[in-house]
Amino acid sequence: MSDDALARVFKIDDLLPDEARRWQSVARTLARDLLAPTIEDDFEAQRFRAEHIPALGEAGLLGMHLNGYGCAGASATSYGAACLEIEAVDSGWRTFVSVQGSLAMTAIATFGTEQQKQRWLPELAAGRAVGCFALTEPAGGSDPAAMTTVARRDGSDWVIDGRKRWIGLAAVADVAVVWAQTDDGVRGFLVPTDSPGFSAQAIPGKRAMRTSIQCDIELDGVRVPDDARLPDARGLRGPFTCLNEARFGIAWGAMGAARTCLEVAVERARTREVFGAPIGARQLIQSQLADMLLEYEKGALLALHLGRLRDAGALTPAQLSVGKLNNVREAIRIAGAARSILAGDGLTDEFPVMRHMANLEAVRTYEGTDEIHALILGRELTGLDAFG
Template sequence: MNIDADFTDAEREVRATVREFVDRSIRPNIARWYDDAVFPVELVPEMAALGLLGMHLHGHGCAGRSAVEYGLAMQELEAGDSGIRTFVSVQGSLAMSAISKHGSEEQKQRWLPRMAAGEVIGCFGLTEPDAGSDPSSMTTTARQDGDEWVLDGAKRWIGLASIAQIAVIWAMTADGVRGFLVPTDTPGFRVTPIAPKLSMRASIQCDIDFDGIRLPHDAVLPGAVGLGGPFSCLNEARYGIAWGAVGAARDSFDQALGYAQQRTPFGRPLASFQLTQLKLVNWALEIQKAQLLALRLGRLKDAGRLEHHMISVAKLNNTRVAIEIAREARAVLGGNGITLDYSPLRHANNLESVRTYEGTDEVHTLILGEKITGHAAFRG
């Protein structure tokens, strides 16, 4: 479809730069990191130097790149591994985005430049043990006590929490849901990495417990009251996922195609068999459609015309397509496909998490169902 012709020179340059980084620093090591369940913190300075941290944010040391440029970067990172892309998403689209969108000028100046430089790592605490898809039922609370805030509660599946220096924590207050900036060395802030995991093994997710932790009065993000605050950040992350899933699908396709060209069952290349070609053609069609959908989303975002339900279209479609391609690509690889010598099964395992976080398939289906019918089906 020659989609490359629809990208600008600057967009292709971003893609090439991040792809080179992935080929050089991620691909040779990802099998070991995944097998050992290790997030490579040594990559953070290089990702910061490439301008990947908060790259779509403007000012305060952030790169200020376009939505399409950001999307292409996420696509290339996830072609390497979903866990690496997730780091950039949590840091930039969630933690930094919350401060950029809803923080005071003092909070922005204090945190964003150092986060963009990779000197400070952030996390984003919304999901709870009993409140994933329904954050309105959160039980984490914040109450005022004189000039201080007192937080109590728990969060779960919080990316980067064990290596973060600052946490954006969402809690229920007398005025509704508010966001708080919580230094992770605050007394009473307890983090426990979640292990073992079958997915996102080269990434970090944690449980967090709060036991009467005390924060100064200016720890609150002044620009966010209600669930619109965290949802605006989730939409940024969902947007990046729509692009990232294309990268995982494309890498799975490339691995299966290369293998099928070299494998010679019954004295001929596996790629010459009709059933193999059927699979490859179907995958190519779906990847092209997913790429066009992501590009449409990015152009709308850059033009200021993106509506939140449109993000659900791309997040739902592209993750669903990617996980099916990754699974079927593993089958083309046969028994060799269950080893970490090849990427599709690793991508498929990671995509089980990607299709769940930032809104499950069911949640995005119901968002679109409400858009189509006018009836909200979230509650019976």
């Protein structure tokens, strides 16, 4: 689907630095040529094509915002532009890039030892290994401080027991970054997924994110040596640092899904005729399209602003909450309006709109629900904590 109509009105590509435009082109080409041809069939079959992972690594898209160890060292804005292009095809694949790079790899790069970085980052960057980030639990997705997974010392080892839920990639991962309560607070551990007592099962029956994998994890007496501990991760600062990286990618990626839905709606408005004229000639349809365009423009400009702040080292958690809350919410509204313009045909897999709508509802839930981000912003505005 051509985006010429959007480009005439809103030339966001012209606002990107040269480096970001290069990465945008890399991601757009890969998403279009590798991911898009089978995406509807994969969504229907609930299939994650792990065979695509090395291609993303070869393109430099895995952990691309990190420096050294085989990582591309790209700018934050470049990473955001890549996330937008990948999610324009499917949120599930942008989620893979986020889990691998923003969560698992960022945890190792930020809090790990040199030995841990040398062991895992080059393999993860190349797509020869897969990582996952085991934080969320069945009873406490929005309250990680209340986690019940525990790690206790046993001689020179640690023994981990607990359960995690909605953990992306766990069933195909080679290493899990597991967060657990200890006598010294919340700590992170690198747990090989072939460790005795570690098991991961894909969650069945999903109606969203069907091209990716989310799992239940059981940790039953999983024993790891002390050198599996991330030494610089103490308390919740560790996981929250990684979650903020993921929220940044979401703010950009959601606009990719929104852009695709808007493009489809514009094309349909031009070509579908009712009462002797294209529906795009009707005032109500043009009003809907104009509103969709405005929200896409604002969301894309917000993502770009976040990228510039991140590249300047000035981005705050509250600003990330603005981006995540606004852009996912508005992307959902854009997808809903597109579905309306497509009428009944919008319900079919002839168009990607219902798939994006379903995926965006999942994106709305993870890395902080709307309510959590609203409370973060309320606390920032008033100085008063309304959690709990």
